[in-house]
Amino acid sequence: MVDFIADYYKNIETFPVLSQVEPGYLQKLLPDSAPMQPESLQAVLQEVESAILPGVTHWQSPDYFAYFPSNSSVAGFLGEMLSAGINMVGFSWITSPAATELEMIVLDWLANLLNLPQHFLSKGPGGGAIQGTASEALLVVLLASRDKVLRQVGKDALRRLVVYGSDQTHSSLQKACQIAGVHPENLRLLRTERCNEYALSPESLTDAISHDVASGLIPLFLCATVGTTSSTAVDPLLALGKITKRYGIWFHVDAAYAGSACICPEYRHHLNGIEEADSFNMNCHKWFLTNFDCSALWIKDRNALIQSLSTNPEYLKNKASQGSTVIDYKDWQIPLGRRFRSLKLWMVLRLYGVENLQSYIRNHIKLAQHFEHLVAQDSRFEIVATRTFSLVCFRLLPSNKTEEYVNKLNHDLLDAVNSSGKIFISHTVLSGKYILRFVVGAPLTEERHVIAAWKLFQEAASSLLENS
Numbered sequence: 001m002v003d004f005i006a007d008y009y010k011n012i013e014t015f016p017v018l019s020q021v022e023p024g025y026l027q028k029l030l031p032d033s034a035p036m037q038p039e040s041l042q043a044v045l046q047e048v049e050s051a052i053l054p055g056v057t058h059w060q061s062p063d064y065f066a067y068f069p070s071n072s073s074v075a076g077f078l079g080e081m082l083s084a085g086i087n088m089v090g091f092s093w094i095t096s097p098a099a100t101e102l103e104m105i106v107l108d109w110l111a112n113l114l115n116l117p118q119h120f121l122s123k124g125p126g127g128g129a130i131q132g133t134a135s136e137a138l139l140v141v142l143l144a145s146r147d148k149v150l151r152q153v154g155k156d157a158l159r160r161l162v163v164y165g166s167d168q169t170h171s172s173l174q175k176a177c178q179i180a181g182v183h184p185e186n187l188r189l190l191r192t193e194r195c196n197e198y199a200l201s202p203e204s205l206t207d208a209i210s211h212d213v214a215s216g217l218i219p220l221f222l223c224a225t226v227g228t229t230s231s232t233a234v235d236p237l238l239a240l241g242k243i244t245k246r247y248g249i250w251f252h253v254d255a256a257y258a259g260s261a262c263i264c265p266e267y268r269h270h271l272n273g274i275e276e277a278d279s280f281n282m283n284c285h286k287w288f289l290t291n292f293d294c295s296a297l298w299i300k301d302r303n304a305l306i307q308s309l310s311t312n313p314e315y316l317k318n319k320a321s322q323g324s325t326v327i328d329y330k331d332w333q334i335p336l337g338r339r340f341r342s343l344k345l346w347m348v349l350r351l352y353g354v355e356n357l358q359s360y361i362r363n364h365i366k367l368a369q370h371f372e373h374l375v376a377q378d379s380r381f382e383i384v385a386t387r388t389f390s391l392v393c394f395r396l397l398p399s400n401k402t403e404e405y406v407n408k409l410n411h412d413l414l415d416a417v418n419s420s421g422k423i424f425i426s427h428t429v430l431s432g433k434y435i436l437r438f439v440v441g442a443p444l445t446e447e448r449h450v451i452a453a454w455k456l457f458q459e460a461a462s463s464l465l466e467n468s
């Protein structure tokens with residue numbers, strides 16, 4: 001299997017980056033039922049090659065520039081292998097003390113690397129935990145904040161709780177609200193403006209809160225973002241944080257993608273104001289060479305989380321837990337069972353070292369800058385939002401055409417480059433404009449891939465403009 005995977009990486013550039021299969025393709029290739037007798041691994045691997053790989057979109061391809069990256073690395077892979085080999089289920093300290101303690105240590109290391117406030121470290125009342133995804137991280141802290149307030153004002157107040165974000169906040173906030181029972185009318189996704197680079201303005205937050213308080217509602221939770229999904233906008237944490245303090249609102253900071261860049265001193269200022277936050281999250285499985293899944297969540301007051309999520313059935317009771325001297329991570333998350341995910345993050349930090357991780361981030365940002373420069377030189381294109389990290393938002397903009405025409409043209413351009421199989425990018429809509437998102441972040445991407453991608457855009461654009 002290791003050889004098979006090594007060959008996969010050797011040949012990864014030969015596959016179409018975006019899978020080109022039609023829905024239902026696999027059912028036509030595989031039998032209707034499981035085999036009664038065992039088959040050989042060789043036969044299975046042959047089928048992986050003939051049936052599975054055609055249906056894979058190659059996120060590790062150097063020509064993958066879509067969504068946000070989902071990094072794999074040898075270090076991350078080795079950590080995953082070891083975790084699969086040991087295969088323990090570390091829900092309480094006693095079920096594998098090393099799993100809990102390594103997670104605490106590694107998240108303290110990472111917190112220090114990001115220069116997070118001391119209250120997020122495990123020796124105080126807070127601490128870090130690895131969640132599966134940023135969505136789960138957001139959900140658990142929303143539940144913690146909800147229950148903390150409901151304990152004070154009574155359960156009947158659920159209908160009056162209000163959650164704030166911006167129209168650029170990831171949709172996981174909406175989902176978390178749905179699960180937490182926040183009334184759909186009480187989710188305020190405040191409008192951002194292009195002139196403000198799509199960041200949440202403190203004034204609009206204050207206005208919304210004042211209005212809600214005057215209406216007898218209870219401001220509960222703010223989710224600010226460092227590196228929004230559409231354009232990597234950075235919300236002004238310090239100003240927003242001060243407002244949340246004034247009103248006793250839980251302040252969560254989502255840095256799912258851009259958090260990784262903040263290990264570099266020159267990008268750390270994007271986290272200024274993080275000391276005001278009650279919780280902070282970054283996805284190591286995005287841009288930090290740690291195989292999916294590994295989402296790091298830090299919380300200032302772990303008791304809020306534990307009070308919300310703890311259960312204590314007889315069959316899980318043990319001396320260590322009852323002594324209250326250990327962390328039982330089952331009380332920090334939705335499921336009971338949990339994998340030994342800290343192993344891969346530990347491997348990444350140790351086998352790369354901080355300096356190499358910083359160079360890794362800087363190199364991607366440099367490549368994105370290069371792409372941005374190429375786009376800016378071609379007058380047929382427009383850069384649509386300021387590039388802050390490794391995402392370039394751009395579009396084809398022929399003169400004297402309606403917005404509707406331009407949107408359709410860019411949609412067609414996206415289709416043309418993606419269906420070529422040579423690269424994969426994704427899109428967004430900002431201020432009614434259909435925009436192409438080009439993110440550099442795959443570990444194998446080099447300058448030659450970025451240059452080739454740009455040539456592909458230019459050729460596809462020429463052909464679309466000629467035929468229009």
Ligand code: PLP
Pocket residue numbers: 068132133134135136170172225227228229254255256257283295
């Ligand atoms: N927050 C931001 C800013 C994101 O960009 C994403 C996904 O790309 C998420 C949250 C959700 O991430 P996850 O898939 O880990 O839930």
